[in-house]
Amino acid sequence: MNDLSRTGTPHFAALTEAQCRELLEQHTVGRVGWQAPDGPSIMPVNYAFQENTVYFRTSAYGELSSLAQRSRVAFEVDGIDEASASGWSVLVRGSTEGVTPSWTLTSLWAEGPVPWAGGNRTLFIAITPMTITGRRVQAS
Amino acid sequence: MNDLSRTGTPHFAALTEAQCRELLEQHTVGRVGWQAPDGPSIMPVNYAFQENTVYFRTSAYGELSSLAQRSRVAFEVDGIDEASASGWSVLVRGSTEGVTPSWTLTSLWAEGPVPWAGGNRTLFIAITPMTITGRRVQAS
Numbered sequence: 001m002n003d004l005s006r007t008g009t010p011h012f013a014a015l016t017e018a019q020c021r022e023l024l025e026q027h028t029v030g031r032v033g034w035q036a037p038d039g040p041s042i043m044p045v046n047y048a049f050q051e052n053t054v055y056f057r058t059s060a061y062g063e064l065s066s067l068a069q070r071s072r073v074a075f076e077v078d079g080i081d082e083a084s085a086s087g088w089s090v091l092v093r094g095s096t097e098g099v100t101p102s103w104t105l106t107s108l109w110a111e112g113p114v115p116w117a118g119g120n121r122t123l124f125i126a127i128t129p130m131t132i133t134g135r136r137v138q139a140s
Numbered sequence: 141m142n143d144l145s146r147t148g149t150p151h152f153a154a155l156t157e158a159q160c161r162e163l164l165e166q167h168t169v170g171r172v173g174w175q176a177p178d179g180p181s182i183m184p185v186n187y188a189f190q191e192n193t194v195y196f197r198t199s200a201y202g203e204l205s206s207l208a209q210r211s212r213v214a215f216e217v218d219g220i221d222e223a224s225a226s227g228w229s230v231l232v233r234g235s236t237e238g239v240t241p242s243w244t245l246t247s248l249w250a251e252g253p254v255p256w257a258g259g260n261r262t263l264f265i266a267i268t269p270m271t272i273t274g275r276r277v278q279a280s
Binding site: 027028029031033034035038039040041042043044072073074075076078080082087089091093 | 167168169171173174175178179180181182183184212213214215216218220222227229231233
């Protein structure tokens with residue numbers, strides 16, 4: 001599925017989709033990758049993984065607000081220890097949409113992701129996964 | 141420059157370019173974001189930041205090998221502490237090329253980035269930055 005899993009060395013192990021989902025549920029910070037008008041970009045976000053969907057909250061005036069319109073994105077979460085040269089990463093690829101159903105918004109305002117940053121972050125964006133893949137890496 | 145810095149809250153602070161460069165020099169794992177044929181993708185890599193260039197090593201047969209041809213990419217490094225809801229991130233946006241000059245390769249094989257994974261990772265790819273931006277975030 002990805003570059004590193006193709007090497008055939010014993011140092012990489014693919015994660016199962018169930019393991020990937022568990023890691024997505026356990027963490028709260030990930031990175032959105034998308035094609036901005038001036039090229040690829042990556043931005044960290046606070047997120048929540050609920051009912052097979054990645055939700056994050058952003059400002060209606062910021063760069064990420066363009067993703068309220070349906071867009072292809074990558075979403076990555078990882079846990080990497082530079083000192084021991086080991087870690088894991090999970091990659092979600094899918095498409096975005098702004099969250100508009102009021103019952104979903106009610107639930108997200110109550111239990112959804114809380115950005116660390118203050119300010120007027122009233123736009124919820126959902127990423128519906130098309131693929132979820134992951135791997136572990138360990139130094140020999 | 142980015143979504144979060146536009147909020148005007150005291151919780152975000154832009155990093156200077158000098159601070160961003162220092163963080164790039166201090167770390168060894170980052171994430172490449174690029175537009176793959178089937179949409180945006182993100183992959184962690186081991187890298188080295190030398191002479192204003194991000195270098196990483198990959199397999200000539202993997203997904204990232206397409207970046208040996210000049211491509212626009214994003215490259216992100218961060219240090220995020222989920223427990224304290226604080227962290228920093230640095231974003232390099234620029235373009236790639238495969239490294240071919242033999243004097244550069246000599247230096248990279250001697251002192252360049254060493255992937256954790258084994259296997260046949262003989263392709264060095266360079267990212268020449270067009271912009272380098274970063275920010276710190278701290279919970280209130």
